[in-house]
Amino acid sequence: MSDRDELKDFIVEILEENKGDNIEIIDLEGKSSLADYMVVASGRSSTHVNALVQYVVQGLKQRGDKDIVPEGKEAGNWVIVDAWDVIVHVFREEVRDYYKLEEMWNIPRSQDN
DSSP, X not given: XXXXXXXXXXXXXXXXXXTOEEEEEEEOTTTOSSOSEEEEEEESSHHHHHHXXXXXXXXXXXXXXXXXXXXXXXXXXXXXXXXXXXXXXXXXXXXXHHHOHHHHTTOOOOOOO
16 A cells, blocks of 8 residues: 555544544546545534544644645635645535535545435
8 A cells, every 4th residue: 555545544534533524535646736635524513624624634743744734724614634645625514515526526426424
């Protein structure tokens, strides 16, 4: 397993452990040079979104990843964490439904809750 796959799995595990909803993984290989993966998840409220992001950032720092600064925490509607090979998007559900990020990448969104 590559470092990028381990990083993606590590982030997904943190989101799952902290009750992130509708976690989706988008493989960006051959689609974008920004990152290898995009992980998209939902939180039930702005507070939950910010908490999920904080858990991800803390986990990354504990494993030695530095300079991880989330964007969008002030509003808590859509927060982005650039973890180098993995970009994490955490949304409030209604904001995620509005932006339809998965559709932009032509990925059908599962409706599992």
